[in-house]
Amino acid sequence: MTSRRSFVAGSLAATAAFSTSRFAFAQSLPAGYPADYAALIAKAKSEGRVAIYTSTDESQGQPLVEAFKQTYGIGVDYNGLGTTDVYNRVISEGAAGQMGADIAWTSSMDLQMVLAQKGLLETYVSPEAPNLPAASLYKNIVYGTSIEPVAMLYNKNLLKPEWVPKTRAELVKLLQEHGKELKGKIASFDPEKSGIGFLLAQTDLASTSSFWDLAKAFGAAEGKVYGASGAMREKVVSGEQWLAFNVIGSYALQWQRESPVVGVSFASDYTAAFQRVASVTKGAPHPAAGRLFLDFMLSERGQSLLASKGVPPLRMGYKGPLDADEMNKLTGGNMKIIPVDEKLANNMAPRFRADFFQQWKKAMRGEG
Amino acid sequence: MTDLRVSGVEKWLGGNHILRGASFEASRGSITALLGASGSGKTTLLRCIAGLEQPELGRIDIGGTCVLNGEEGLALPPEKRNIGLVFQSYALWPHRTVFDNVAYGLTLRGITGRDAELRVFGILQKLGLSHLAERYPDQLSGGQQQRVAICRALVYQPRVLLMDEPLSNLDAKLREDARYWIRQLILELGICAIMVTHDQSEALAMADHILLLENGVIVQSGTPMEIYSQPESFYAADFLGTNNVLLGKLAEGAAIGGDDWQLRGVRRGQVTGGLGESARAVVRTERIRIVDGPGDNHLEMQLDACLYLGSHWEYRLTRGGLAIKAHGDQPLPPGPVWCAIAPESVWIFG
C-alpha cells in the first residue's frame, strides 16, 4: 500500500516540477521535432480535447494523462475498455463515420493490426519514431509503447517452494506431474475473452513446441481462465488459485511489492513479451491533439511517466526503472518480443481462430 | 317540456343483450324512477344516458339536443351532455375538499372566483353543508357525503340530474328523510331527474313516474298508483307490494283453482292460456281479510301460526298445497278460519 501512495505522491511532485518548465518546452522543441510542430500544438490546443480508447488501466495511465493536461492544457477523455471492446468500438464507430477516439491504445497487437489493415487508423510520422526499435513500428501507423514480458504469479503460502517453476519446461512438467494436487488451482488468460490472452497463446504456439502439452495438462488439472491479469491476482492472493501463468509481468512485479503472499517468477528459457501499441484513428474528432498525445507517450518524459506506474518503456536510450537492462535480467535474457508486424493479422482469420479454439476447448476438457 | 327523450336504446355488453330497446320521456320538475330487479339493466340505461356507456342502437335527446343517434353515428361524450350524475358510491374526489368537489363543474364551465363561491355556498347552504366546505370527503358521514354528491351534480344547473341508487348507502332512518328532502329539492329547483332504484317503496314515495324494467325492457310505465294498482304483467304485479302467488289452473269464468280450491278473479296482462291450463294469480296480502264464515270467494283455510310484526300480525294459512299470508290487527288462535278475497284483487296471469 505504501508503495502505491508514494507512487501517487511521486507523480504529483513530477507534474508540479514539470509545470514550471512548461513554457520552456513549448518554445524550444526537443531535438528532432520539425519546426512546424508549434503549429500542431496550436491546432491541438484549439481542439481542446483528446479521446483515448485503451485497455490500459486508468490508474496506470493517469500520470501520463495528468502530465499531458498540465503541459498542453488539453482535456483527456480516458476510456478504459477491454482489448476486444477497443477494437469493436473503433470498427463500429468507423463504419458509422462516428469515430469517438483519437487514440487507440491497446495490448492486443493483432487486433490493432486488423484495424490498420481495414484502414481505420491514420498514418502519422511521429517525430519520436527514430527513437523506437524497428520491431515497434508498423508503417508509421502502429507504434509500440511498452514491452511487457509475461510472468508466473504464485501464492507463496500455498504453492510449495520446490514447485515454483523457473522455466517454461518446469511449468509444463509441474502441470503434468502434479495435475491432481493442483486441480483447480492453476489460472491463465482466457484466449476467448481476452485479445491479449489469444495473442500470448499464439506466440507460445509459434515459439514453443510444448504449447499443446501445456494446454492439455492445464485442462486436465481443471485450470481456470480469466479475462485479465487483475482477476488472476485476486484469485492468487486469496488462495483460490495457487499459480497463474502468462500474467502481465509489470503488474505482477507491482503486486509482489504490495502483498507478502505473492511471488513472481519469470521463465528463463522462454518469456513472451508483447507490446502495448498505439495509433491515431482515421476520422479522429481531434486529430491534432491525438497526434500530440501519441508523441507525448513516446517522448522521454511520457515513457518515464509510464514506467512510474510499472509500464516498462521501450524507447531506445531510456534508462531508469524497468529499462531494458532490468527487464532482460528479470527474464534471464530469453525475452521473445512479439514484433509489431503485419503477420499478426493472420491471427484474426476466422477459419484459423475457429480451428484453434476447437483444439483449445478440447485441451481444456483434458482431451487430446 | 321534455328534457330527456330516450328511444329504442339497445346495448350489448360482453356478448349479452343488456338493453333491448328502452324508450321513455321525462320532463322538468319531475322525478322518473327506473325500477327493477337487480341485473335488470337500470344502471346500464342510466350510464347510457350519461354517455358513460355507449349503446349500439338508439337515440337520446337531452334538452332538445341530440346526444346520441345510432343512425347518424353521433355520440357525444359525457362532458358535452349537460347532465349531473350522482353515483351510488357518491364518488367524491378524495383529494379535494367539499368546496373544491362542488366547484369543479363550475371551473370547467369557466365560472371561477366570487361567482363560483356564491353558487357553491348557495347550494351547500340549501343542503345544510356550508360549515363543511373545507373538509375532505373522508371526514364526512355517509349522509353528508351523499348531500355533497348531490350538490356537486346540481351546482352547474344541468338539464338532467341522474341518480344511481342515491339512498342505498344510507342507513334506514336517513333514507326515509332523504326520500322526502330530495323530492322537495327537485320539485323546488324544477329539475328533470332520473333515479335508479331497486327499492319499490323508494320509487313509490319519490317518483312522479315509474319505469319498470325487466331484462332490459321497460315492461310498464306510469304513475306510482298506476304501477301499483294496475300491473300489466305478472312481473309487475309480483315486483311491487307484498304478495301471495297462487299456482293453479284456469277455470270457468275468470277463475283459478287447484285440487280442492277455487277463486274467482280478473284476468290481467296478455291472455294466453285457455281453460285447464296452468296459471298464476297474485294477491296483495293487504287484500285478504279473515272473516267469520263462508261467503262469495271465501276460502276455508287452516291458520298455522300468527307472527307479531309490530304494527300488525301476519297470519300463515294453508290448505293442502296452498300457502297464503294475510294481515290483521289481532292475534288469532290456530285452527280453521275463513279468508275473504274480493275477485278484483285476484289478478290472474296466464
Add this chain to the structure above:
Amino acid sequence: MSSTARLQPRAEMRGYRLAVIAALVLFVMTPVGLIIYQSFLDAPFFDKTSRFSLEAYDYVVTDPEFWSAFGTTAIFAFGMVAVAVPLGALLAFLLTRTDLAGRRWLEPIVLVPMFLSSIVLAFGYSVAVGPSGFVSLWLKETLGLRLWSIYSLGGMILIGGLSHVPNVYLYVSSAMRSLPSDLEEAARASGASIWRVSLDVTLPMVLPSLIFAAALNLLLGFETFGIPLVLGDPSGIVVLTTYIYKVNGIFGTPTYHVMAVVAVSLILVTLPLVYVQRLLLRNARRYAAVGGKGARAAPLRLGASGQLIAWGLIGLWLTVSVLMPIGGISVRAFVNAWGEGVRLSDHLTVSHFAQLMETPSLFRGILNTLALAVIGGAFAVAIYLMIGLAGHRNKGPSGALLDYMVLLPRALPGIIIGLAFFWVFLFVPFLTPLRPTLVSLFVAYLIVGLSYGLRIIQATLLQVAPELEEAARTSGASMARSWRDVVVPIIRPGLVGAWSLIMIVFLREYATGIYLMGVGTEVMGTLMVSLLTSGAMDQIAALAFLSIIFTAAGLGLALRLGARIHD
C-alpha cells in the same frame, strides 16, 4: 336487431393513445427488429459488404458450444426455479398465513435479495463462500467442513435460486393474502396438521400464482448474466448470455450477426414464457376483481416448535442470501488482500474508495448512476405514466398491442437491448449526438425497466375507482382533463413510490450499459463488468459496496414512501 348500422365504441383520446402506442412500438420494435434483421446477415449490418444470409444461423446451430451453452442455460433456469419456487412459496405461507413471530418487519427484509444486482451478489459470494472465502475458511478451521465449489453449475443454481426467492414470494404472498381463511380453518378443525393444510388446501388454491412465478423465474434464469459471468466463466461454464458476450472474441471481429442469432434463440425461448405470463396475469386480474373483498385471514398457529423451525429456516436463508454476499462485499471493499493465510486485520484500507474518488471515470460513474437513478427514474415514471394512461381503461385492440409491447422487452436480456440501442444511437443520423450522453443509456434503461415500471403504474392506476373518473366526466371534464384533475392527483403517492422502486432498478442495472457505455456515460454496474475484464478487483469491491449502500438507501426511501413492491 335491424339492419341499421351499429354505433362503434367511442374512441376517446384516440390521437393520444395512438401516438403513445406508436412511439412505444417504435422504441421497442427498433431494437428487436434490428436484432432480427442483423441475425439474417452475414456481417455487421453497417458493413457495406453484408448480404442476406443464413450463415450465422448455420454457424450457431452447428456449434456444439452453443448447444452446450443452451443446455447449461436450461439446466440453470430450471434448477433455479426448482430452488426458488418451493422456498418462495414456503416463505409466503409462513409470512402470510401463520402467526410467525416478527413477520411484520420480516416482510421488507425478505425482499432485499431482489434488489441486489446479481453481479454484486456473485462477487460477494466469491469472497464469502468461495474456496478461500472467509466463511469457507472459518468453516474449514472450526468444523473441518468443506463447502462444495460455488464455481460449479450446482453452486450457481443454488445462488441464483436463493436470490430469486423474493420474486416468487411476492406473487405467491399476494395470492395467499386474498385467500379466505375459512377453508384452511375447516381443514385445521377436522384435525389436519398445519403442514398438511398448507399442502392440501393452500397450495392448490395458489397454484396459478406459483405457475406464474415459475414462468417468471424461468425467464429470468434464461437471461441471467452476472452470476454465470463471475462464477461460471472461469471454469468454462457458459450460458447463452455469456456466450453472446464472448462470441466476439472467438471470431476476433465483431460477430454481431452471430450474437443476434443467439439473441433470437433466446427470444424464441422467452417469448412463450412471456405469453404464458400474460395469460395468467389476465386471469389473475379477473380473479382479483371478483374476490379480494376483506377476506380477513386468521393466521394459523405455528406453536412453539413450529416457530422455532420456521425461524431457523428463514434465518438460514437470510444468512445465506443476504448476510453472506453483503458481508463478503463489505469485507472485500475494505481490505486489499484476503484468503488463505491472510489476516484481514493486516490489510484494512480505505484506499479503494480513495481510488474511486481519484479516478475520473469511476467517480463520474458514481455521479452518473445517481443521476440516472434519481432524475432518470423520475422521468421514467413520468413516461411510464403516459403509457399507462394510454392503456388505462382501454379495452380495444390497441390496448392488447400495448400490453405486448410492454412485455416484449422482458424477453430480451439487458445486454442485448443495450447493444441494439448502441447501434441505434450510432447509425440513426439525428440521434448520434446523443450517444455520448446519458440520454442513450436512459432510453435503454427505460425499455429494460418498461414491463416492471408499467406493472407498478398500472397497479396504481387500477386503485382509482372508475366512478371517480366518471364523476369528472359527467361534471363536464374531458378525458384528458379528468386524468389531470382526478387520476394523477389521486395516484400521486403511488407515483412517488414507483419512482423509488424504479430508482433501485436503475441503480442496480449493469448489463444494459455493456455496449452502450462510453466516456462520460459510465455507470457503476457496468463499470464493475468492464473492470472485471481488466481485473481491478479493488475498485469493483468498492463500487459494489457503494451500490449496496445506495440500494439500501433507495429501499429505505421506498419503504418510507409506502411503495408497494411488485415483481
